[in-house]
Amino acid sequence: MMKGETPKPSAVTEANRMSPDDGILVRVDNVDKTFHRGSEEIHVLSGLSLEVPGGDFLALMGPSGSGKTTLLNLIGGLDRVTRGSVSVGGERIDQMSNRQLAAWRARHVGFVFQFYNLLPVLTAERNVELPLLLTPLSKAERRKHVETALDVVNLSHRSRHHPRTLSGGEQQRVGIARAIVTDPTLLLCDEPTGDLDRKSGDEVLHLLQALNREHGKTIIMVTHDPHASARAKRTVYLDKGQLSTEKPE
Amino acid sequence: MRFLVLVWNNLKRKKLRTSLTLLSIFVAFVLFGLLCSIREAFMAGVSMAGADRLVVRHKVSLIMNLPVTYGPRMERIPGVESAVHWTWFNAIYQDEPKNFFGSFPVNPEPFLAMHSEYLLPEDQKQAWLKTRTGAIVGRTLTQRFGWKIGDRVPLTSPIWPRKGDQAWEFEIVGIYDGAQKGTDTSGFFFRYDYFDEARARGEGTVGWYFVRVTDVNRVAEVANAIDAEFANSPYETKTEPEGAFAQGFIQQMGNFTTILIGILSAVFFTILLVAGNTMAQAVRERTGELGVLKAVGFSNGLVLALVLAESCLITAVGGLAGLGAAWLFAARGSPIPAILPVFYLPTENVILGVGLVFALGLVAGILPALQAMRLQIAVALRKTD
Numbered sequence: 116m117m118k119g120e121t122p123k124p125s126a127v128t129e130a131n132r133m134s135p136d137d138g139i140l141v142r143v144d145n146v147d148k149t150f151h152r153g154s155e156e157i158h159v160l161s162g163l164s165l166e167v168p169g170g171d172f173l174a175l176m177g178p179s180g181s182g183k184t185t186l187l188n189l190i191g192g193l194d195r196v197t198r199g200s201v202s203v204g205g206e207r208i209d210q211m212s213n214r215q216l217a218a219w220r221a222r223h224v225g226f227v228f229q230f231y232n233l234l235p236v237l238t239a240e241r242n243v244e245l246p247l248l249l250t251p252l253s254k255a256e257r258r259k260h261v262e263t264a265l266d267v268v269n270l271s272h273r274s275r276h277h278p279r280t281l282s283g284g285e286q287q288r289v290g291i292a293r294a295i296v297t298d299p300t301l302l303l304c305d306e307p308t309g310d311l312d313r314k315s316g317d318e319v320l321h322l323l324q325a326l327n328r329e330h331g332k333t334i335i336m337v338t339h340d341p342h343a344s345a346r347a348k349r350t351v352y353l354d355k356g357q358l359s360t361e362k363p364e
Numbered sequence: 365m366r367f368l369v370l371v372w373n374n375l376k377r378k379k380l381r382t383s384l385t386l387l388s389i390f391v392a393f394v395l396f397g398l399l400c401s402i403r404e405a406f407m408a409g410v411s412m413a414g415a416d417r418l419v420v421r422h423k424v425s426l427i428m429n430l431p432v433t434y435g436p437r438m439e440r441i442p443g444v445e446s447a448v449h450w451t452w453f454n455a456i457y458q459d460e461p462k463n464f465f466g467s468f469p470v471n472p473e474p475f476l477a478m479h480s481e482y483l484l485p486e487d488q489k490q491a492w493l494k495t496r497t498g499a500i501v502g503r504t505l506t507q508r509f510g511w512k513i514g515d516r517v518p519l520t521s522p523i524w525p526r527k528g529d530q531a532w533e534f535e536i537v538g539i540y541d542g543a544q545k546g547t548d549t550s551g552f553f554f555r556y557d558y559f560d561e562a563r564a565r566g567e568g569t570v571g572w573y574f575v576r577v578t579d580v581n582r583v584a585e586v587a588n589a590i591d592a593e594f595a596n597s598p599y600e601t602k603t604e605p606e607g608a609f610a611q612g613f614i615q616q617m618g619n620f621t622t623i624l625i626g627i628l629s630a631v632f633f634t635i636l637l638v639a640g641n642t643m644a645q646a647v648r649e650r651t652g653e654l655g656v657l658k659a660v661g662f663s664n665g666l667v668l669a670l671v672l673a674e675s676c677l678i679t680a681v682g683g684l685a686g687l688g689a690a691w692l693f694a695a696r697g698s699p700i701p702a703i704l705p706v707f708y709l710p711t712e713n714v715i716l717g718v719g720l721v722f723a724l725g726l727v728a729g730i731l732p733a734l735q736a737m738r739l740q741i742a743v744a745l746r747k748t749d
Binding site for chain 1: 366377659661665740745
């Protein structure tokens with residue numbers, strides 16, 4: 116699904132026309148991403164293209180500073196491309212307004228972060244409930260969804276606990292529950308085991324695998340850890356702004 | 365309402381900082397409430413002044429008296445309906461200077477006819493007319509000294525000694541109430557005939573006159589006519605509307621409203637900095653969390669609204685508690701009835717206070733809220749790494 120060469124403009128247009136019916140959920144087409152640091156321009160991604168079919172579990176590896184998180188942010192609508200296009204489920208998210216993008220994220224994407232990013236002032240269940248506050252669900256319906264999500268990550272018994280009283284693994288499972296509570300199409304995980312010991316990391320990876328296999332979630336996971344990438348269905352490597360199926364030297 | 369838990373929990377994050385901010389807002393609004401009550405106390409005479417009433421006093425000074433014969437002469441001037449005289453008696457109860465209160469010898473019937481803002485039951489009015497040493501007392505004053513109808517009250521006056529240096533003795537025959545909330549009910553009125561006959565000096569003089577005009581549109585014209593009537597006499601007059609008279613009386617102490625606005629502006633500016641700093645710190649500390657909220661789908665507008673809601677909530681809790689405390693304090697009555705006989709927090713000031721509470725919340729929160737709104741998600745999330 117990954118394209119080795121830079122597509123021609125006509126290919127970009129073709130990508131725009133593609134619907135998710137062709138099985139491709141995520142289509143990154145000829146994307147450039149440049150950051151500015153003072154007068155200096157930093158090209159993080161150059162003409163990068165990637166296709167991820169629905170139901171895939173993709174591990175994205177690469178050295179620090181290679182642009183993994185930047186790519187993940189572009190796919191999740193957290194950042195904007197400098198050039199090129201990003202389509203998810205047939206929708207051109209690079210053309211959406213900030214408001215549309217926020218609503219799209221709430222409906223279609225779940226994020227899992229390396230440092231869990233739970234709100235310390237809220238209990239586990241309140242953290243999980245956060246994305247549901249944006250939906251028209253009633254309080255009772257929200258509670259039911261939260262219970263289900265916490266049940267999936269096997270943390271129902273810790274629902275009233277604040278993050279500081281949970282272990283790292285438990286906090287990450289709460290983070291995963293928050294990511295899946297709206298039943299999104301796509302899960303984007305940025306180093307989900309990066310802050311965990313091996314045992315907790317394995318639990319989280321096992322959970323992600325189950326979500327992929329049993330619940331059909333499409334997962335893109337950024338990781339440095341070969342042990343984690345081994346749990347994915349496939350792995351791509353990002354180096355110097357380019358993707359490859361081969362591990363760089 | 366569904367976001368209230370989030371907003372409320374954010375306020376509990378730094379309990380000490382939030383408590384100190386709440387306390388400073390609370391104190392500011394207590395001060396606001398009390399200063400408004402004090403202002404109302406000073407301005408009650410102005411706001412309660414009758415539009416159709418003039419005050420006639422000695423041209424040189426209020427402390428100089430006028431002849432009692434001026435009353436009938438004024439009533440003959442076209443446009444004058446009636447003229448009623450008052451005299452400052454300066455009564456002191458039990459020889460204690462702190463037991464000082466407003467007291468005035470008047471002619472009962474014309475006085476009650478002129479001042480319909482004082483409500484006196486008919487039987488008590490009749491008792492006053494029959495009793496030469498009778499006095500009617502405002503409800504607030506009876507509460508201050510525990511007086512009741514039938515009590516005999518000895519008073520002294522440093523201005524008006526009684527013949528033979530005896531104490532003045534009065535019998536309380538009536539208790540009057542105010543027709544409106546701001547009406548002063550701390551006064552003590554007794555009969556002029558008793559006063560004039562028994563005083564050691566100054567017979568035949570009065571302090572000033574209240575004059576009712578027949579046509580409120582002719583107030584200025586009538587005032588000029590009165591002053592012209594007594595021009596070039598030993599007792600020249602200065603006539604002005606009752607409201608202007610009351611205002612001039614207050615301004616002897618300075619422009620109270622300007623002083624009040626000055627103090628409150630300084631207080632609210634300081635509180636604005638305190639609340640604004642609290643919110644700015646709160647947003648800075650939560651950059652990563654705000655990024656997470658945006659990542660899960662909170663729009664920029666919603667994040668802006670949440671920060672403003674937090675700012676308004678903190679000012680609402682502190683400010684409304686402060687206003688409530690000031691209202692309760694004022695409702696207990698004047699702490700210094702001799703100086704501030706009318707003491708309450710007017711409803712319009714409460715409404716103004718509530719408006720200020722939310723204005724303060726919005727102004728204190730707007731910059732941090734805009735900062736939170738403009739936060740780029742990817743940048744914000746890096747702050748947690």
